[in-house]
Amino acid sequence: MNTRQWARDLGLGARFAFTGGREGWIRTLLTAVGVGLGVALLLLTTAIPNVIAVRHERDEARLDYTYGPNRPKAADTLVISDANSTFHGSHVRGRLVEPEGPRAPIAPGLAKYPAPGDMVVSPALKELLGSPDGRLLRERLPYRITGTIGESGLIGSHELAYYAGAKDLAPRIDGWQTARIAKFGPLQQRAASRLDPVLLLLVLVVFVVLLMPVAVFIAAAVRFGGERRDRRLAALRLVGADSRSTRRIAAGEALGGSLVGLVFGTVFFLLGRQLAGSVEVLGVSVFPSYLNPAPALAALVAVTVPAAAVLVTLLALRGVVIEPLGVVRTAKPRRRRLWWRLLLPLGGLAMLAPMIGQGRESYFNEYLVLGGVLLLLVGVTTLLPWIVEAVVARLGHGSLAWQLAVRRLQLSSGSAARMVNGIAVAVAGAIAIQMLFAGVQGDYTKVTGQDTTRAQMQVSLPRGAPFTAVARKFAATKGVDKAVALGGADVGDRSWRGEGPATSTRITVGDCAALREVARLPSCHDGDVFVATGSEGVSDADTVKLAKPGRRLWLDTDFGVGQHPEVRWTVPGGLKRVRTITSPSGDEFGGFLLTPAAAPGRGTAAFSSSVYVSTDDSVRDVREYVRNTAARVDPLANVMLWSSTEESDKFTSIRTATFVGAICVLALIGISLLVSQLEQLRERRKLLSSLVAFGTRRRTLSMSVLWQTAVPIALGLLLASAVGLTLGTVLLQMVGATVSVDWASVLSMTGAGAAVVLTVTLLSLPPLLRMMRPEGLRTE
Template sequence: MRRVLAELALGVRLAFAGGRRGWLRTAMATLGVGIGAAGLLLAASVPTMLDGRQARTDARYDSPGGVTVPAGRTTILAGPDGQSGDNAIRARLLWPEAPGAPLPPGVPAFPGDHQMYVSPALRAALDGPDGDTLRRQMPYEIVGTIAPAGLSGPHEYAYYAGYQRATALVEQQVAWRVDRFGYPSLDVEAGAGGTYVIVAVLVATLLLPVAIFIGAALRFGGDSRDRRLAAIRLIGADSRAVLRMAIGESLVPAGLGLLLGLLFYLLIRGQVERFWLFDVSVYSADVRPVPSLAVLAVAVILGLSAGVTLLGFRGVTVEPLGVLRQAPTWRGRLWWRLIAPAASLLLLYPVLLGRENVGEARTGIGAVLLIVALIPLLPYVVPVVARLLPDGTASWQLASQQLRRNPSSSTRAVSGIVVAVAGAIALQSLFGAAEVERSIPYDKADPAFLLQARDRTSTDAMKQRSARFEQVSGVRAGTVALYTIYQKDIIGLANLYIGDCRSLSQLATLTGGCEPGDTFTAGSAEKVITIDKGEINPAPGVRLAVPAKARKATLIGSNAQGVASAVLMTTIPAQLARVEPGFVETRMFTDEKPAVVAGKLRGVAAEIDPLAMFTAMAPEGDRFGPLRVALNVGSTLILLMMAVGLLLDVAARLHERRRILGVLAAVGARDGTVIWSVLLQVIVPVAAGLSLAVGAGTGIGALLMRLSQVPVIFTAGTVLLPVAAGAGLVLITTVAVLLPAVRRVTRTEELRYE
């Protein structure tokens, strides 16, 4: 036992051997392990984060599930629509019907009429630069703050406002009664199409390079370490003793990295309330790793460390003399490198064929496998490229020999950049296509926004309502009254629209122009129509005769979907003077981007009726905004980390080949030959890797666009910018190390060897 401990202790000492280079190598390996450990611990905390958030959401759930609650010790609730940029607003108008009525969680007392309790995030937004615009959606006096128990997370926009008028809205089924909060939830929160696949690709893009960096960091100076262990093996140490020394050496960065990762985890935990993703935010108290997953994270780190050690140990055990003499050992095989791409294509082929209802778990695994496949393919592609390129200058011949002899060493530090670039191309292409989609409605004939309110109306009142919205710069609006036409045999919808010529022309193409008093029909409209007066079940009401001179019209946009017939009138018939329409609809068109005017239009809508339905026909917020920020920040950090690793890798390779370079200098080779030789050893792996990254990235990007139901659009910027960033980083880093070091490593003094 004492001998085993002594051998492990010797391995620990060897981790710091080599002076400053050894210390730096261990420090970088520790940093890589620390970052990976923090990421794994955060991943292990995701279940408790979501459980804590779900528990608070369930405690405030206020839908009785279609059951009518009788009046008593009850609270009346109404849910007005709300949105502020990318943030949905959870709004409740409430009023107690009796003493002892239930209070929502997080609210200390019922607010008075037109008073409200707001979430901290909403209060900050109201106090911010766009607070005046947001305030128009909720013209109530702030009297307090909702406690964390009543919020899903610290970034949620929510308010509870006292609204006495809600008592009159129960019969209209606009408001409802509750006798408690915390009803069984019937909702299953689900992401938009492709959301989980997008997140999986993002995680792979950011964490795979970290894992590669850990492996590369643990191999920094690996060739010299292998030769050192081979020398120990040659002087008589058995393979078990050498293995224990290697394990002892690898345990240093692994152990220190776990401690550093725990520190990073605690720092992130303290700042977690500042971040959110897809409207999901959590409190610091929610961030606790699941014990079993935390143990698994530690095991993964230690297993990776041991695996990297064993990968380099085989040569030390079997061919110690060859390792010491740096004999060629590359025996690349292709078949096993094709397993990952083949499995990926097998999983993704239904999506590629255009099939729907393909499981997101299957698609996510396939997309991640396609990114992972780049890692083993790159070391095989590089020597193939070097072999296919024709012989040329002396610098290329030197570089080509090294690339064929040891491609793993040449691609070790580049693999992480290739993975990061492939993921960045896929995600940035998706985000760019989504940005194009945000600028237009789903159907070009549709308005940007639609307001539907219940109210009796007149022609003048509808014109005034349109004018209120048109006070917002760049907005054109039209208002119509919508009545449902009664049908005995329901074959599609039948509607009556009443509005001025300008408003009607926004929802249909009118034949022969339009003048006040004109009537139009679309589809199979009858000569006499009956207005449906039923609230839930159809019921015949007022009968109207359609003028014989009515001209034809064609509904456009989403108005034509499912509508079998329609009648369009420019004046309100006398029979309908006291009949309330199903909805009074205002359509809003804009020359601006919808997100620019959305806040002001919502404010006008709330002033008209806080419970009216306001619908954004074009995406109002950037649903990928948080992911875009996460990708940009994460990619920057990843590339910086890769740059540091590349610096060390290039410096280590120059140090290990200093005697060869010294021989070249002694026989008359110019510095330019040496510089280009080293540069070509970097340029070829980068070019090969980025070519693979472009292919994989564009393929995954098209897949994500199809899953997210956005147009499949690629631009030069979304593809070339990540490629340029990766290539530029590699070249700048290599030149930064190479130019200052070239004269030092080509001195003939480097031929001395003891």
């Protein structure tokens, strides 16, 4: 067969897709919508690398390292302070700025810096501050809004960010939170860090799991209206077309629908691209301009989808005999064979087996991982039709609705399996991912040591803050049960400038209640001085060596900046020996413990201090009240919410991206299932109308439709659970993790899949009732 004959038959089929009357148009439209939804998600996937790259570039471009080298004031310098905050769980990026000359570097997204007392904000922050929900945040940011930050200065459309003008920031330069800079951006080019083997394995598995259901739905969409199409092809046999030509014509019809689907998919993608700028999912937002698919990947989608439509159609028609007088499909079909269907999942396991026990030290073979996971998930789509056929063939008697549903499933088990293939693949992949995430989560979670039973928040104050007075302000804050403050500084036997001291220890200052949080005190009065030993972080030998009454010591006021005068302190008499205990933050405070009356008079400038706050979580917005108090005390006060554990940023980012992708895939599944359900109902419109005309109750037919959906989805979810648990077990053995099953997660995954199908079925009931009307018997 030459290329010209192929092209002629494919072209003839494509014309049938658009000139086949009402039935042809409806089938083409349904195919185009189904394919278009899949294409839209594929285009979104091809745009993800660009999204990540642009967000990274913009975040790098606005970097303002406050721990860079110390530089003198000049015409091109800017003093900048980190004033980040959190509001109702959302990060607020804040900066206080003071340009020191006409050539001070301008932050990306700004035309000029605001004057002291003014601020420029991101559009999302401006909207929040103007709404009733932002009342508490408005109290925290007492600046006048004079402009907005441009898109080039933000990493997402919903990012909360501001730049506020300030003055007299230079004395607060500390090499940590406040610095003088001459440019924005990284201090030096940083080499891209590669993910460790386990995280890379997670990314590969997530990639296959999220895209596989899309491919399944595209393959199912090109087969919409297959039975009616095959009956039309029988007419072509009457006028002389051979069986091969009819198959090519059918492939051309699917090709026409898929080409329209590419157009629909592009339109859906462009609409979704605009919508993406107005939504935020799990704290992640983007600008529409970020979603630009890579040209090569977009071209690959444009070529692969039509080619897949032709291939799927040709494969589907191999088991259909199209004769001039009809289509041999209504007869009892030949039983499906099991042996070759088992080869795919077994082949997937064979590809993954060599990597079992490899552990976390070396990288996994990416091609074997992709191929193995792909074959296992494809195995779901090949096994499910056999399982559905085998089960429904043995279903017995029941109610009339049950018998109608079972008989329909026995006649067209393949169509029923195709409808739930996508949801089964998605659930199987989701279970495997959930098991892998749960199995390796402990490796990317560390214990912070923070005792959340003794305090729930910590406020770090700038050096020199009157922390004992500040603690009283926090104690008076609404919803705060207790607040204790501790200040500290290093102390040595000689000046910290030049070569520095030979022997040093630590000074901690706080009232008696605060000191009892870090040491066992027999008694305590203001003016007491204690020598605390037993700390792992402070040498007991150095502390004892320096703890001699009358000895003169130097406090570290330099911090690498060199702009504070030196402070000396004479060790008093009457020292009391005590033992340290673990503080609420998990640290041990050894060295000298001083009550406020015993602290050096000019030493407050040397102390870095923190307030440990215990809150009553039954008070609504208690955390925001604490943050507002901190902002009133000092705009640069850093408020931390305590947690007993802390996760790796990369692990958290991958999990967040997975959840965002899963939400998109579930949305696609729901919409595609609805389209598929409507297509199947349209195929049976005359049959349904006939049954109603002969007296069948509409309630009976509605229940039969529900049973026709429930039986395949139940079988599909059982198969998905088995495959998902198998894949998850293999992946856990590959990384050397303990194999365990979180049954709550497995049930939640299967429940989510069942909920999607149930929702789709309920949405299809109104069209079903309309199709039962007598008008459904009308024909052309």
